[in-house]
Amino acid sequence: MKPEDHAWRSLQEHASAQLRGGFADRVLRAAHGPQAETWRALQAHAAAQLRPGFAERVLRVAREFPGVPSLLDQFALCVGTAVACIAATLFVHSRNIDLENEKNLASWQQIAMEAHANDPRL
Amino acid sequence: MESTSPNALADLVRRAQRGDEAAQRELIVSYQHRVAGFVYAMTSRSDYVEDLSQQVFIKMIRALDRLQAPAQFESWLFRLARNTCIDQLRRQKLRRIFLPFGEEHENIPEPPGAVNSEELDALRHALAQLRPQDRALLALVQEGRSHAEIAETLNTSVAAVKARLHRAREHLREHYTPEHET
Numbered sequence: 001m002k003p004e005d006h007a008w009r010s011l012q013e014h015a016s017a018q019l020r021g022g023f024a025d026r027v028l029r030a031a032h033g034p035q036a037e038t039w040r041a042l043q044a045h046a047a048a049q050l051r052p053g054f055a056e057r058v059l060r061v062a063r064e065f066p067g068v069p070s071l072l073d074q075f076a077l078c079v080g081t082a083v084a085c086i087a088a089t090l091f092v093h094s095r096n097i098d099l100e101n102e103k104n105l106a107s108w109q110q111i112a113m114e115a116h117a118n119d120p121r122l
Numbered sequence: 123m124e125s126t127s128p129n130a131l132a133d134l135v136r137r138a139q140r141g142d143e144a145a146q147r148e149l150i151v152s153y154q155h156r157v158a159g160f161v162y163a164m165t166s167r168s169d170y171v172e173d174l175s176q177q178v179f180i181k182m183i184r185a186l187d188r189l190q191a192p193a194q195f196e197s198w199l200f201r202l203a204r205n206t207c208i209d210q211l212r213r214q215k216l217r218r219i220f221l222p223f224g225e226e227h228e229n230i231p232e233p234p235g236a237v238n239s240e241e242l243d244a245l246r247h248a249l250a251q252l253r254p255q256d257r258a259l260l261a262l263v264q265e266g267r268s269h270a271e272i273a274e275t276l277n278t279s280v281a282a283v284k285a286r287l288h289r290a291r292e293h294l295r296e297h298y299t300p301e302h303e304t
Contacts, residue, residue: 033291035241038241042162042245043158043159046159046168049162049169051172059147061180062180
């Protein structure tokens with residue numbers, strides 16, 4: 001045996017000692033991915049999380065609590081709210097304008113009266 | 123429900139749509155294990171299974187009258203399940219933005235004995251590394267859905283389903299290491 005053959009063999013032995021037991025199985029499992037029975041185990045584990053009487057609980061909750069409003073209902077509510085907001089804004093705005101006009105008119109009347117009093121020719 | 127003929131299923135769905143509680147119960151009992159499996163594959167969390175499965179079936183009962191084709195009940199149900207899980211995962215992600223310790227609290231490992239085999243734990247771990255859309259795809263395939271049905275459930279084309287499925291399987295294999303060597 002050549003000296004380099006011995007070195008190669010040592011290297012190979014050292015390298016293979018790094019592989020843990022069951023290496024081939026792990027490679028095969030990783031290459032093939034999860035098997036059908038693993039998926040079935042996952043489903044069985046999940047199914048075991050459902051407490052007995054699951055269907056009854058679902059039906060009771062569905063009966064007792066009102067459902068989420070439909071998209072149409074939500075849209076109608078949005079439109080109604082927007083219309084109410086616009087109407088309130090217009091009402092407040094027109095009321096403010098009327099008040100402002102009354103105030104201005106009163107001021108002008110006051111000014112006119114004062115001008116009249118100060119200048120008898122008017 | 124696998125053993126039930128499509129016609130019997132469609133009849134059962136029609137009865138449930140008319141408000142027949144016995145039919146609604148039968149639908150829940152028939153599909154609860156499959157929906158639970160789907161929810162677990164999507165979330166990788168045992169403690170979410172009951173709550174999310176319940177949400178899926180409550181939505182099912184409330185929206186059943188809007189299902190126009192009873193023959194497509196299964197695709198429709200799994201679409202509800204997928205959307206419910208994705209909503210939950212989004213809410214969870216959003217919560218993490220506002221609650222700095224949310225992630226630590228939410229990623230509590232399963233208690234010992236909760237998962238009963240190394241392979242199952244590895245599968246759960248691998249699924250958790252994938253995007254929710256890819257998890258849904260793989261879980262639907264395990265449900266026995268055809269590519270056409272999956273395309274209908276996900277509102278996409280069969281070609282897109284095939285391409286995404288191929289990528290999802292590759293990603294799953296990359297992360298599937300039964301002894302957590304990584």
